[in-house]
Amino acid sequence: MPWEIFHWHALFAGPETIFWKVFIPPVLYGLHGYWATWMAVGALFHPYEAKFIPGTNIQLPLTPGIFPKRQAKLAQAVASTITDTLLTPADIKVKVEALLTEENIYLSVDLFVESVLTEFRDTAKLHRLASDIAELSPTLLNHLIESTIESIERGKDRRVAQIAEKIFDQVIVNLRIPTDQAVHIADRFMDSLITPLLVRNAFINVLNSQNINTLDQSIQAHASGLYKVLARIIGVKRICYEWKNFLESEPEESQKLISDLIKRFGIRDQIVFKIANFDLVSLPLQTITNLKDDLVAFVESFLVNHKYEILQAAGKIENEAMVTVRSAIIRFNPESVPTAWVKRVKQDLATFVHSYLTRELGVLLEKAIPALGMYSLIARKIDLLTSKQIEELVQRICRQELRALELFGGLIGFVLGLIQILVNAIAP
Numbered sequence: 001m002p003w004e005i006f007h008w009h010a011l012f013a014g015p016e017t018i019f020w021k022v023f024i025p026p027v028l029y030g031l032h033g034y035w036a037t038w039m040a041v042g043a044l045f046h047p048y049e050a051k052f053i054p055g056t057n058i059q060l061p062l063t064p065g066i067f068p069k070r071q072a073k074l075a076q077a078v079a080s081t082i083t084d085t086l087l088t089p090a091d092i093k094v095k096v097e098a099l100l101t102e103e104n105i106y107l108s109v110d111l112f113v114e115s116v117l118t119e120f121r122d123t124a125k126l127h128r129l130a131s132d133i134a135e136l137s138p139t140l141l142n143h144l145i146e147s148t149i150e151s152i153e154r155g156k157d158r159r160v161a162q163i164a165e166k167i168f169d170q171v172i173v174n175l176r177i178p179t180d181q182a183v184h185i186a187d188r189f190m191d192s193l194i195t196p197l198l199v200r201n202a203f204i205n206v207l208n209s210q211n212i213n214t215l216d217q218s219i220q221a222h223a224s225g226l227y228k229v230l231a232r233i234i235g236v237k238r239i240c241y242e243w244k245n246f247l248e249s250e251p252e253e254s255q256k257l258i259s260d261l262i263k264r265f266g267i268r269d270q271i272v273f274k275i276a277n278f279d280l281v282s283l284p285l286q287t288i289t290n291l292k293d294d295l296v297a298f299v300e301s302f303l304v305n306h307k308y309e310i311l312q313a314a315g316k317i318e319n320e321a322m323v324t325v326r327s328a329i330i331r332f333n334p335e336s337v338p339t340a341w342v343k344r345v346k347q348d349l350a351t352f353v354h355s356y357l358t359r360e361l362g363v364l365l366e367k368a369i370p371a372l373g374m375y376s377l378i379a380r381k382i383d384l385l386t387s388k389q390i391e392e393l394v395q396r397i398c399r400q401e402l403r404a405l406e407l408f409g410g411l412i413g414f415v416l417g418l419i420q421i422l423v424n425a426i427a428p
Helices: 002-012 015-022 024-043 071-086 089-099 102-121 123-153 159-172 179-192 196-206 209-222 225-234 236-249 251-265 267-276 285-305 307-316 318-331 339-372 374-384 387-426
Strands: none
Touching: 024 387, 071 374, 089 339, 102 339, 123 159, 123 285, 123 307, 123 318, 159 285, 179 267, 196 236, 196 251, 209 236, 236 251, 251 267, 285 307, 307 318
């Protein structure tokens, strides 16, 4: 029997023979397994560069190491794994939505507003900020004017129209002229439009032969019988010609007469009454709508037609604009802002930002994630690492596992040595 042979050999073998046959094979196999595994792990990283047979261009196999040789593909694989599996747009969206609460946004807004107010409390920084913004204000003003007018020309800007409509709806429609201002306006009308001289000249221009004949024909055609007879008896044409002759031949007397009539008729008081009691709301709705459209069209056409004049005027007030902006910033005192108002502004900003991001988050992430170029960024970062850095990175992550792998190789070799002893014993 084989076991009997084993015991018989062991019985008559010397101590040195037993040592070499029983103890040495497991040790040698274990060392071989450990060394082979250690070499395999080392081949992952070493050598860092390609090696060649001296005096030739023949590259030695397994040089450079596996990771250095496949670094570009490794970078692409890691980047693809991260962006396609570990950090997908859907994962990012879920995480952002979890963090995107109104409370978190309020904390961010609070820190931002407080940091801005803190900067304003620093006098030196405030003066520098005021100077910088003041120097930039003319350029910003010109750019704003030019871009706005160009957008109006192309029909792509409704901001001016919306502002004009709001002014009309909230100011002009509800406008009421006080009596004292109505008096001043009426005086301007009387001094410039309803003077005796202008009224006299207007009468003379109206009372020409054609208009007088037209008046007489209209009376004969449309007046009733009694009025038609009375007009014929009085002689409308004759009165008109005599009145015109009086106005032309007696300018001073006629102007005195007209002045007296204006006072007696109370023309000025009637104008004051009409102005003070004028109310746009009393007009038909379509008339108000037409007035608003006319105002918007007038403002837009004025801006377009006077673009260069407006730009020149803006250029002439550059110094005044800079001084105004600078003084306004310097005079700003954060301590004068009511705490309740600041808190309300913070809350309003947080609510607005939360509402906007909640509504537009999907669209923003769809545009932002590709723009970030996560895949190319990760791949480029890994590709730029040196072979030594990659080794240190892997060792830092898997040092214990790699060490255990080497020991496991030694253990397998040791077990194979024991199996070899058993095989030798069974079949010497």
